[in-house]
Amino acid sequence: MSDPKVTIIDGKTVAQTIRSEIAAEVSRLSQTYGKVPGLAVVIVGQRKDSQSYVNMKRKACAEVGIKSLDFDLPENVSESDLIFKVHELNANPDVHGILVQLPLPKHINEEKILTEISLEKDVDGFHPLNIGKLAMKGRDPLFVPCTPKGCIELLTRHGITIKGKNAVVVGRSNIVGLPVSLLLLKEDATVTIVHSRTKEPESIIRNADIIIAAAGQPAMIKGSWIKPGAAVIDVGTNAVDDPSKKSGYRLVGDVDFQEACKTAGCITPVPGGAGPMTVAMLLKNTLDGAKRVIEC
C-alpha cells in the first residue's frame, strides 16, 4: 500500500488542461487572422515505437486544431534528400514547426539534420543554437525541448518551488537529462547530474528535494534512495515483457513506483506522467512559433 500522504501528479490531466488552453488560442488565431498553426511531422523508416509516438502527436494536433503535415520517408532515404525536405519545410509559410522524429537510421547524421531546421521552426528545441542559448545565463532559446519543459510545468502547476532546491537529474541525454538540468539551473535550483559513471549515486539522490529520473533503466531508483517528501518526476518509458498484456509488454518508469510512493511527497506515474506532457509542450511550442509569425 502506498502512503496516503503521497500526491500522484497526474500528467494526463494537466496535459489535457493545457491542450484545452491551446485549442482556445488556436481558435482565436483562426478567427482573428484566418490562419492555423501548422506542424510538419517527419518520420523516417518503420520503427514501431516511432510510429506510435508520431501517431499520438498527429492525433493531438488534430484535437487542438493544429494542422499536421505528415511526411513518411523510407528507411533508405539519403541524408541529402532528407535535408532537401527540411529546407522545403523551412520555406513553407504554412509550416510553423518542424519535428523530425528521432532516432534516425544510422546512415543519417542526426546533428546535421537538426542543424538544418530553421531556428524559428525548431519546436523540439534540439537545434545546437537553441541548446546553447538554453545553457547561457541571461539568454533564452526560441524553443525549450518538450520533455524538459513538461517536467518544469508539472512541478510549477503543483505549486512546487524550484528556486533554492536541491535537484538531482538522473541521466545526461541530449534530449532530456542535459536540457532539464539547464532549465532547473535557470529556475535557480542547485543541480546535480547523476549518470552511469557516478560513484555512489544513491547518496546523491538521497539529498534531492526534486528528482528527475531520465536514465532509461527500468525501476533503477529504489524507494530507499528517496528523501521523505521529495518531488519525483519519472521520465523513463521502458517497455518490459508482460505476457498478460495483449501487446506483450507494459511501460515502467526509471523509479520503483510502489516503493517510492511510501517516501515521496509527490510522484508522476508511468504511463500518465511526463509522457503526455511532452506531447502537450510540442503543441504549445508550435502555437508559440505560429503566434510569432501570425501576430507580428
Ligand SMILES: Nc1nc(=O)c2c([nH]1)NC[C@@H]1CN(c3ccc(C(=O)N[C@@H](CCC(=O)O)C(=O)O)cc3)C=[N+]21
Ligand atoms: N524529434 C523527437 N522529439 C521527441 O519529442 C521524441 C522523439 N523525437 N523521439 C522519441 C521520444 C519519446 N517521446 C515520447 C513522447 C510521448 C510519450 C507519451 O505520451 N507516453 C505515454 C504513454 C504512451 C504509450 O502508451 O505508449 C505516457 O507516458 O503516458 C512518450 C515518449 C518523444 N520523443
